[in-house]
Amino acid sequence: xxxxxxxxxxxxxxxxxxxxxxxxxxxxxxxxxxxxxxxxxxxxxxxxxxxxxxxxxxxxxxxxxxxxxxxxxxxxxxxxxxxxxxxxxxxxxxxxxxxxxxxxxxxxxxxxxxxxxxxxxxxxxxxxxxxxxxxxxxxxxxxxxxxxxxxxxxxxxxxxxxxxxxxxxxxxxxxx
Numbered sequence: 001x002x003x004x005x006x007x008x009x010x011x012x013x014x015x016x017x018x019x020x021x022x023x024x025x026x027x028x029x030x031x032x033x034x035x036x037x038x039x040x041x042x043x044x045x046x047x048x049x050x051x052x053x054x055x056x057x058x059x060x061x062x063x064x065x066x067x068x069x070x071x072x073x074x075x076x077x078x079x080x081x082x083x084x085x086x087x088x089x090x091x092x093x094x095x096x097x098x099x100x101x102x103x104x105x106x107x108x109x110x111x112x113x114x115x116x117x118x119x120x121x122x123x124x125x126x127x128x129x130x131x132x133x134x135x136x137x138x139x140x141x142x143x144x145x146x147x148x149x150x151x152x153x154x155x156x157x158x159x160x161x162x163x164x165x166x167x168x169x170x171x172x173x174x175x176x
Contacts, residue, residue, distance in 0.1 A: 065127055
């Protein structure tokens with residue numbers, strides 16, 4: 001975590017939240033488990049929430065240029081909302097030690113360019129892809145290690161990106 005970077009308030013807020021939870025575990029014995037949630041998408045995302053999947057879907061459905069920040073080679077992992085909910089439920093209900101930290105996300109990473117092209121294909125969009133510069137603090141790779149989720153929760157995502165995008169795009173068609 002870079003405490004002085006452009007994204008530092010986001011990173012530090014997450015770190016602070018975890019630190020506060022662990023403080024309550026130590027001082028009050030509060031039953032806490034921590035989920036580290038990676039990029040989640042699905043129906044009911046906000047049209048203007050600023051996330052890459054919703055931005056691309058809206059732009060593609062409107063046949064507007066799809067904005068890729070950076071080269072598009074940076075990778076992310078995308079977890080469908082129903083998979084995340086199952087992971088959160090398992091973390092809340094299974095016998096897991098207090099204070100356990102578990103990554104919940106899809107370990108299959110793809111480039112931003114790949115997700116843009118998948119969305120463009122599924123929507124049958126005529127959108128062009130345009131690239132804009134990105135801040136220096138943006139990570140080139142984000143891929144969760146979900147080995148602990150597999151071991152402790154018997155959890156891993158099951159919805160493919162293609163299946164999840166189809167459902168998400170169908171939802172967006174009803175609100176745009």
